[in-house]
Amino acid sequence: MELQQLRYVVAVAETSNFTRAAERCQVVQSALSHQIASLERELGARLFERTSRRVWLTPAGEAFLPAARECLEAADRARAEVAAASGEVRGRLAVGAIPTVAAVDLPVVLKEFRRRHPRVHITLTSAGSDDLTEQVRKGGVDVAFLGLPTRVEPRAVQSRRLARGELVAVVSPDHHLTDAEMDLRSLQGEPFVDFRAGHAGRAQSDEAFAAAGVRRDVAFEVSSADFMADLVRQGLGVGMLPAAYAPRFHDLRIIRLRDAPERVEYLVWGAHPSPAATAFLELVDHGTGQARDRPDPDGPAG
Incomplete structure (x- = not known):
């Protein structure tokens, strides 16, 4: 054979x-x-x-x-x-990422990695945190960027906290909500655009609204931040995005929330990382492509 x-x-x-x-x-x-x-x-x-x-x-x-x-x-x-x-990194590197990575500037990281290690074949997969964690466990993805509610930590994978940040509400430029800051209860009765129910990207919002005693109507479920922004832009609902990510949509108005949902971003990898995955982890660890985000006060974990 x-x-x-x-x-x-x-x-x-x-x-x-x-x-x-x-x-x-x-x-x-x-x-x-x-x-x-x-x-x-x-x-x-x-x-x-x-x-x-x-x-x-x-x-x-x-x-x-x-x-x-x-x-x-x-x-x-x-x-x-x-x-x-022999001092050369080669092979493959499969990277996974949620659509709203904010702790690092992922395109910058990938560009720098390719510059340093041109013999490595890089692929990128975008999916939800649960799906990416499973792919890392099975070996289909080498490293992945996740966003999880504060009560949840990655399981059965190696991990490191990257940043902890709040979510903000985003609305269309002509939306009737004009306050720059409010609490979740003030959003009661508004239609929402959010990620699909059961996904980690949705959980932090659901839990925060439940804790505030607010029932909300998620009229539109999406799988990407860009699609969310498109619907919000048309005035179809209020969106929820990480504070460090929302400014990418320059034409949407941002509403800060006094009792904002929070999430933690993680970098995860398998038990036995390849040389390419190890080099990528070292690159991120050295701060290449670091986004301007609130650092995690709890420090690294893994």
Whole structure:
């Protein structure tokens, strides 16, 4: 069994097509098909079923695929470790981030990391904190930036607090609410635009309004801050955003809240970070791309 054969299997599984898999692997289709057939003979089981229109994994292939991916990841990790021992960082770095990262200027961090480590292939995934934590646990994401309610801490991952900050309300320029500061009770009866129920990005607002004894109507649920801003801009509701993030939307008015919801931003990573992930953690730790935000008074955790 050879690593190249495993790469061919993964490529066919991900493309569901031998021709596209061969193109991805930069080999002729006959060579790819021959190597997979050779591997199937060695294993004593067919990994794929195919017709003229479709390719799919057999039960044996479904069982084989996760182990094949693990072997390839281990091989890539071994190469990266050898390179790191020689002073060069290479390999892959999968970064995850919530849409409203405010503790660091993430584009600046990614640009500086690529400048320092051009041999590392970087990818970025945007998702909710719960989803990103699970991806870090499973190894699909190497490092992730989360935003959690103050009562919650990341579980089953390594973590460090980056910043603790308040949320503010944002409204359209011509909104009838004109005060620059108010309490949550003053917002009762207003329609809201917020993240989906059950997500960490929504929880801190829900908990703060509940603690204030305020029932609110979240009329519009969104998955991104940009979409929230678009709806708020049209006067469809009041939005809730981190105080350090809201000023990006220059045309929205910001209302400070005396009993504001709070959140803590974390940087999280797995138990055994790769050389690329370690280099990224060190870069963030040294303050590259640090945003102007209220520092976390509780200090680092992990």
